[in-house]
Amino acid sequence: MTQHVEVVAAAGVGSAAAYPIPSNCFAETVTEVKHYTDRLFKFRITRPASFRFRSGEFVMIGLPNAERPVFRAYSIASPSWDEEVEFFSIKVPDGPLTEHLQKIKVGDTVLMRKKPTGTLVNDALLPGKRLYMFSTGTGIAPFASLIRDPETYEKFDQVILTHTCREVAELEYGKELVKICNEDPLVGEFAKGRLIHYTTVTREPYPFTGRITDLMESGKLFEDLGVPPICPENDRGMICGSMAMLNDTKAILENKFGLEEGSNARPGTFVVERAFVD
Numbered sequence: 001m002t003q004h005v006e007v008v009a010a011a012g013v014g015s016a017a018a019y020p021i022p023s024n025c026f027a028e029t030v031t032e033v034k035h036y037t038d039r040l041f042k043f044r045i046t047r048p049a050s051f052r053f054r055s056g057e058f059v060m061i062g063l064p065n066a067e068r069p070v071f072r073a074y075s076i077a078s079p080s081w082d083e084e085v086e087f088f089s090i091k092v093p094d095g096p097l098t099e100h101l102q103k104i105k106v107g108d109t110v111l112m113r114k115k116p117t118g119t120l121v122n123d124a125l126l127p128g129k130r131l132y133m134f135s136t137g138t139g140i141a142p143f144a145s146l147i148r149d150p151e152t153y154e155k156f157d158q159v160i161l162t163h164t165c166r167e168v169a170e171l172e173y174g175k176e177l178v179k180i181c182n183e184d185p186l187v188g189e190f191a192k193g194r195l196i197h198y199t200t201v202t203r204e205p206y207p208f209t210g211r212i213t214d215l216m217e218s219g220k221l222f223e224d225l226g227v228p229p230i231c232p233e234n235d236r237g238m239i240c241g242s243m244a245m246l247n248d249t250k251a252i253l254e255n256k257f258g259l260e261e262g263s264n265a266r267p268g269t270f271v272v273e274r275a276f277v278d
């Protein structure tokens with residue numbers, strides 16, 4: 001059951017003071033927090049009945065801890081049909097938002113701006129057979145939403161989620177997610193056998209190692225998956241990671257494989273979203 005908080009309660013880091021809630025924000029209650037590593041955690045909040053979004057979009061998040069709170073863009077990691085709203089976050093030691101956000105507890109209040117937006121949505125892509133979701137680190141968040149949305153499987157025959165992290169432990173959120181997805185009574189039916197999770201690690205031994213960009217350049221990605229190299233007729237891409245990862249992956253999709261960037265206004269064969277919170 002969802003509980004929509006209208007007024008800030010008086011306990012915990014997310015509800016420290018009686019600052020007024022900005023009129024363009026919802027004030028929501030934290031329902032779950034899970035820490036994966038000393039750098040990564042997820043949290044879930046209640047969902048206001050009037051909050052609508054498309055799977056893959058992002059929204060601005062803040063804490064009610066100042067007269068003018070700091071807001072940062074967060075991809076929504078839950079699908080649009082979910083009763084709650086999920087986020088997957090990095091912890092930056094001196095990050096203006098994440099140094100406080102990483103301390104939130106169940107029952108605390110999180111501010112969420114009312115208007116979601118973003119380009120990592122099914123509408124911004126032309127129809128195709130195979131959808132690649134390229135992610136590094138917390139860049140998996142919008143895909144956590146999209147792989148749990150039946151619409152993704154209505155539009156594509158096969159969904160390949162690639163996730164590259166520095167360390168093995170950082171892959172855990174994604175592994176948990178794919179399991180949830182396959183076992184879900186609604187989405188599991190669509191995802192089983194059609195959702196492929198390809199994980200690689202760059203700074204520790206692991207069965208698959210290396211940056212996704214290098215694995216695309218060398219062709220190892222396609223050999224490992226047992227699929228033909230990317231082509232504009234059949235394949236679509238979505239990219240989410242650091243600015244450097246976005247630029248490098250985008251350049252390969254354009255120059256090596258002939259894909260063209262799309263937008264909400266003009267759908268194309270791939271789309272890009274920055275996933276970097278400080």
Ligand code: A2P
Pocket residue numbers: 136137164165166201202203211212213242244245246248249
């Ligand atoms: P590497 O360990 O070689 O830097 P980060 O946590 O810094 O965002 O990195 C997450 C993952 O993304 C790491 O595995 C990192 O590899 C990889 N990465 C960093 N920069 C790029 C890039 N320009 N292109 C592809 N992958 C990258």
